[in-house]
Amino acid sequence: MVANTQIIFSKVPTGYPVIGEDITVKKTEFDLDAPLNDGEFIVKNLVLSVDPYMRGRMRDASVKSYSPPFDMNQPMTGHTMRLVIKSKSSLYPEQSYVYGLGAFEEYTKLNDQVAKAYGLVVRNDPKTNGIPLSNYVGVLGMPGMTAYAGLYKIGEIKKGETIYVSAASGAVGQLAGQIAKAQGLRVVGSAGSDEKVAHLKEIGFDGAFNYKTEDTDAKLTELCPNGIDVYFENVGGKMLEIVLTHLNTFGRIIACGMISQYNLTKAEKVGNLMNIVAKRIKFQGFIVSDYADLEPQFLADVTQMILDKKIKYRKDPEAFLDVLHGRNFGKQVVDVATP
Amino acid sequence: MVANTQIIFSKVPTGYPVIGEDITVKKTEFDLDAPLNDGEFIVKNLVLSVDPYMRGRMRDASVKSYSPPFDMNQPMTGHTMRLVIKSKSSLYPEQSYVYGLGAFEEYTKLNDQVAKAYGLVVRNDPKTNGIPLSNYVGVLGMPGMTAYAGLYKIGEIKKGETIYVSAASGAVGQLAGQIAKAQGLRVVGSAGSDEKVAHLKEIGFDGAFNYKTEDTDAKLTELCPNGIDVYFENVGGKMLEIVLTHLNTFGRIIACGMISQYNLTKAEKVGNLMNIVAKRIKFQGFIVSDYADLEPQFLADVTQMILDKKIKYRKDPEAFLDVLHGRNFGKQVVDVATP
Numbered sequence A, B: 001m002v003a004n005t006q007i008i009f010s011k012v013p014t015g016y017p018v019i020g021e022d023i024t025v026k027k028t029e030f031d032l033d034a035p036l037n038d039g040e041f042i043v044k045n046l047v048l049s050v051d052p053y054m055r056g057r058m059r060d061a062s063v064k065s066y067s068p069p070f071d072m073n074q075p076m077t078g079h080t081m082r083l084v085i086k087s088k089s090s091l092y093p094e095q096s097y098v099y100g101l102g103a104f105e106e107y108t109k110l111n112d113q114v115a116k117a118y119g120l121v122v123r124n125d126p127k128t129n130g131i132p133l134s135n136y137v138g139v140l141g142m143p144g145m146t147a148y149a150g151l152y153k154i155g156e157i158k159k160g161e162t163i164y165v166s167a168a169s170g171a172v173g174q175l176a177g178q179i180a181k182a183q184g185l186r187v188v189g190s191a192g193s194d195e196k197v198a199h200l201k202e203i204g205f206d207g208a209f210n211y212k213t214e215d216t217d218a219k220l221t222e223l224c225p226n227g228i229d230v231y232f233e234n235v236g237g238k239m240l241e242i243v244l245t246h247l248n249t250f251g252r253i254i255a256c257g258m259i260s261q262y263n264l265t266k267a268e269k270v271g272n273l274m275n276i277v278a279k280r281i282k283f284q285g286f287i288v289s290d291y292a293d294l295e296p297q298f299l300a301d302v303t304q305m306i307l308d309k310k311i312k313y314r315k316d317p318e319a320f321l322d323v324l325h326g327r328n329f330g331k332q333v334v335d336v337a338t339p
C-alpha cells in the first residue's frame, strides 16, 4: 500500500472556489502490488495541468455546457502527463509516458478500453528531445494546441497584420503571440502585472502593457497605430468592448475564452457590437477539441519551434487557485512527482 | 422649366430625424430643354428607396463609418429606379430604366463618367417581365441582395436547420425568410405588430410572433424547439442577447444590422456573449456592397422565384421617416412618378 492523495470536487463554488470547501484534499491508499489482468496498467501522475475551463466544470450537474461537469465528491480531472509503472497492456507498455485527461490523484489503475475512451496517447518524445515534461501539458499540450487552432482555424492570420492578445502571459496567450510573431505579424499583448509585461517583451512581443495600471484604449491606440486585424480574445467583458473600437475592417476575433467572466455571478454586458456589422468583423468561437485533426501538425511544428529556440515558454508550479485569481504567470502546472 | 423638388439633408439629427429640421424639402426648377453635350443624359426619378442605413449617413462629416456621410444642404442620395428621358449617351439611351444610387430629386442631369462612377446600370427587365418597378429597389434591389448575400455568404444555411429572422417583415427580412424556406429550412420571424405577424405566416414563415406584446424568450423556446442554427440579425440589443441563449452549437449569426440601436444616443450593451465561445458560434458582419460579384446570380435566382410566385413581397409607399420608427411594413419606397 502507498499513499494516494486525491483532489476532490466537493461543493459548487459561488465566485472563486475555496480550498477546503469547494475543493478538498483526500488521503486514500493504493495497492501497487495487486495483480493486473490483461489490458490493465497503473500510471503514476507526474504533471497535472490547471486550466481556466475547469472553473466551468465546477457546476451543478443539471447545467449544460460544452465540457461536462465534474462528478461531485470524486477527484477532479484534467490534462496530465503520467508514467506507466506497471502494465499488462500492449498499448500502454511500462515506462511509457501517457498524455491525456486523467484524475487528479497520485496513482490510477486503468485498462485499454477506458484509456482509449479518454483518448490517452503514448508520448515518449520528452525521453529523447530534452523538452521538460511540464511543457507537454502546456505549450505542447491542450493550451498550446488552443493557441495554434485559434490562429490557424479562426484567425486567418497574415504576415504584416497586427494581432492583439489579451491574457497574453497565460498558457495560451504567450504561445499565440510567439507563433504570430514567427508568422510575421506585429504582436501586442496585455497582462496584469509589470513583471508579466516585461516578460512579454522579452519573448518577442512588439508591444505590451499592464491593463490594470494603464489605460487600455490609449495603449491600444499607441501600440497598434494601424489598428488591430486579429484579436485573440481570452478575457471578454470591458476588454472586448474597447478592442471592438480598434479592430480594422474585415478584422477577426478569435473567441477563445472570456476569463474575466468565469467567477462573476452575473456576466458583464458588452457595448460597441455594431462595429461587427460596420467593419464586417468575424467573431468566432471554438473549442480546441473540435480540431483534433490538427494535433500531429501542431506537435511537429511547435516541437521544432521549441528545439529551434523560437519559442520561450514559462510555466509556474504554483498553488491551485492562482490561475483563477490571475496570480499565475505562464502555464500553471502541478508537478506531482519526478519520473 | 419644370418644378424639381429636392429632399435636402439640412441638419444632423439627435435621435429620430425631424422633417422640416433635419430633412427639408426644397423647391427648385429644372430646364428640360437645355441642350445636352455628348455623353450627357437626363433621368426622371420614378422610385426612391428609403433604407435604415441612411440614418447612419445623416451624421457629422468628421465621423467615419462604412458609408459616407450625406453632404450638408444637398439632396440626400439613395437607391433609385430612374427613366432616361433625354439622352446623348450611348451607354444610357433614351427610355431605358437605370438602377443605382442617385439624388433624391425629381430630375437629374448626368453624364457617362459620373454614372459609371456611381455604378449605375441599365435594368430594362421590368419592361417585359411585369414585375413592378418598385421591386427593383426592394426585393430585386439592395435589400434583396442583402438578404441573399447574408444567407449564402455568411449563413452557411443547410436544409433542415432552423433560422430565426428579426425585423422579419422589413425589406431584408421578408426575403431572407422566404429564400431560407425555399431552401428547406424551418423559418421563424418576429415583427412589431400583429398585422405584420399575420403577413409573415401568409408568406410561408413556419412561426412568427410580435416581439412587442409577446415574450421573446418564451416564443423562441416554443417556435424553435430544436434551437436556432442561424440567426439573421437585423435588430441588435436585447434581442441579440436573448437569441444567444437559443443558438445551437456551431450556430451562425448573420450580422446584417442592429436597427434598434441607430437612433439611440448611447447604444445598449449585450450580455450572454460567452455563448459564442462555448457554442462555437460564428458572428459575422457584412455589407452588401462587398459581394457585388454575386449580383447577376442573385438577380437571376430571385427574378425567377418571383415569376414562379415562390416569393411574395410587400412594399409600402409611406412617409419618409416611418422606416426609422418601425411604422413601415415591407419595403419602404417613395413612388415619385409613373413612367
Ligand SMILES: NC(=O)c1ccc[n+]([C@@H]2O[C@H](COP(=O)([O-])OP(=O)(O)OC[C@H]3O[C@@H](n4cnc5c(N)ncnc54)[C@H](OP(=O)(O)O)[C@@H]3O)[C@@H](O)[C@H]2O)c1
Residues within 6 Å of the ligand: A050, A051, A052, A053, A142, A143, A146, A167, A168, A169, A170, A171, A172, A173, A190, A191, A192, A193, A196, A234, A235, A255, A256, A257, A258, A259, A260, A261, A286, A287, A288, A289, A323, A324, A325, A326, A327, A328, A329, A330, A331, A332, B277
Ligand atoms: N476555447 C478553448 O478550447 C480553450 C482552451 C483553453 C483555454 N481557453 C481559454 O483561453 C483563455 C486563457 O487560458 P489559459 O490557459 O492561457 O489561462 P491561464 O494560463 O490560466 O492564464 C489565465 C490568465 O488570465 C488572466 N486573468 C485572470 N482573471 C482575469 C480577469 N478577471 N480579467 C482579465 N484577465 C484575467 C490572468 O493574467 P493577468 O495577470 O494578465 O490578468 C491569468 O494569468 C481562458 O479564457 C480560457 O478559458 C479556451
Ligand SMILES: NC(=O)c1ccc[n+]([C@@H]2O[C@H](COP(=O)([O-])OP(=O)(O)OC[C@H]3O[C@@H](n4cnc5c(N)ncnc54)[C@H](OP(=O)(O)O)[C@@H]3O)[C@@H](O)[C@H]2O)c1
Residues within 6 Å of the ligand: A277, B050, B051, B052, B053, B142, B143, B146, B167, B168, B169, B170, B171, B172, B173, B190, B191, B192, B193, B196, B234, B235, B255, B256, B257, B258, B259, B260, B261, B286, B287, B288, B289, B323, B324, B325, B326, B327, B328, B329, B330, B331, B332
Ligand atoms: N449589412 C448590409 O449591407 C445591410 C443592407 C441593408 C440593410 N441592412 C440592415 O438590415 C436591417 C433591416 O433593414 P431593412 O431594409 O429590412 O429595414 P426596413 O425595411 O426599413 O424595416 C425595418 C424594420 O425594423 C424594425 N425596427 C425598427 N426599429 C426597431 C427597433 N428599435 N427594434 C426592433 N425592430 C425595429 C421595424 O419593424 P418592426 O415593426 O418589426 O419593429 C421596421 O419596419 C437593418 O438593420 C439595416 O440596417 C444591412
